Amino acid sequence: DVKVTQSSRYLVKRTGEKVFLECVQDMDHENMFWYRQDPGLGLRLIYFSYDVKMKEKGDIPEGYSVSREKKERFSLILESASTNQTSMYLCASTGTANTEAFFGQGTRLTVV
């Protein structure tokens, strides 16, 4: 059974903290993605990675960075958390451009 696992289901952080969201997949997928989902806005792409140490900006990269040191793990970093980064964060992975994306369970992040 394929699996994408995010490290936390719920997270509460203070403004200005450095926040790490971890995502691990066990499908040997090359491509991994980080999205945030807000009501009425759908899934917006933050960053994606097509290989180890390779990353590209998505549509809303400001305030975020990513790390992919191993194929199975893709981390999203909020350098200095702000209240407007309160959101649901979803990680996904896929093997090729013609195959479906598998999602993690999501991390509900609240920045206070």
Added chain:
Amino acid sequence: QKEVEQNSGPLSVPEGAIASLNCTYSDRVSQSFFWYRQYSGKSPELIMSIYSNGDKEDGRFTAQLNKASQYVSLLIRDSQPSDSATYLCAVNKGGTGGFKTIFGAGTRLFVKA
């Protein structure tokens, strides 16, 4: 202009009716197209994928793709209350080194019993 656009809805249909969901995309180099379903509080899951012009049927679901019009649709026949969810249109397009998957904002569907 958003890369992938959907009517946000909500779309309300009676049980047993056909639900029609539409999506347009802006980039002609987009190469593959997907419909995902997302129940409240859950992650998206794939319903259909389509890569070439025409129709693709899977059970009660039919996806339609028209690349000339940059248009993708999903028809749900014999709609059931369990089909009530948000439906997300997604498009894969090539990037510098790989590809990225772009989602529309989603259409909320309500099927009334």
